[in-house]
Amino acid sequence: MNTGSCSSNSLHILNVLSNNSSRFAIQASKEDDTRSIPNVIFEPLEEVKTKLHVIPAEPQASLARQQYNEQCEDALNEQINVEYSISYVYHAVHAYFDRDNIALKGLAKFFKDSSVEERQHAEKLMEYQNIRGGRVKLQSLLMPLSEYDHIEKGDALNAMELALSLKKLNNGKLLDLHQLANENNDAQLTDFIESEFLADQVESIKKISEYVAQLRRVGKGHGVWHFDQMLLKEAVAAA
Missing domain, CATH: 1.20.1260.10 (Ferritin, core subunit, four-helix bundle)
Incomplete structure (x- = not known):
């Protein structure tokens, strides 16, 4: 029995399993999640930053108005x-x-x-x-x-x-x-x-x-x- 060949094959199998599993593994870190599942995670604090301009600063303007033509x-x-x-x-x-x-x-x-x-x-x-x-x-x-x-x-x-x-x-x-x-x-x-x-x-x-x-x-x-x-x-x- 060729132990060297066995070791080489085992290593190859482990590498394949490792590569395959990386595609399906659920990542624990926040950064990996947002990269792996785009447009799914809702980040209200980030999104609201881009909409702060919607709230008027003028005292005469309505604060409640939204999509009212x-x-x-x-x-x-x-x-x-x-x-x-x-x-x-x-x-x-x-x-x-x-x-x-x-x-x-x-x-x-x-x-x-x-x-x-x-x-x-x-x-x-x-x-x-x-x-x-x-x-x-x-x-x-x-x-x-x-x-x-x-x-x-x-x-x-x-x-x-x-x-x-x-x-x-x-x-x-x-x-x-x-x-x-x-x-x-x-x-x-x-x-x-x-x-x-x-x-x-x-x-x-x-x-x-x-x-x-x-x-x-x-x-x-x-x-x-x-x-x-x-x-x-x-x-x-x-x-």
Whole structure:
């Protein structure tokens, strides 16, 4: 038996095993890990060094703002104005039906509640604007009408058709805002609009559509008083 040859072969095998194992061994040192498994280890302290410039030093600048496009910020301010404007109109309609010579208390309450709801939507949008680091810029409101009677339709149907039109207009504005958020890859804004507004808008449009259909059936006479009483009962049941 050639011990020299055996020793040489054994040494060769050990070298092969050693070379092969080095390719699969889990290295203990931090430096070897980062070289052996690139783009896997997360080093927050190293990465944040390259992003320190993202945090503004100016006292007027928002510290919370992140990936919030200026187009979305401006559109959100426009939607705040839409909500306040519609609330303003509803409040004027409430005042009309609350007059002593009109005295339709159910319609008056319906439009007052609608006004409060739209104002709350505006406030919710303002709060969101601040959360995202935007700047709330309130705009002017146009004076709404004070008279809502109509020769053919009567005041109740005329006002409810106006409410339906405003609901659809508002829903369209919210969908435009949602589309703009999608185009700017703002997932947080799209989720906010979907979860806080869109479902409620669809339900409200359906509800007011039914009111319009009912008022078209009852005409301008005594049936309007019964419809008004129905609104009062619904308000009491919902309270």
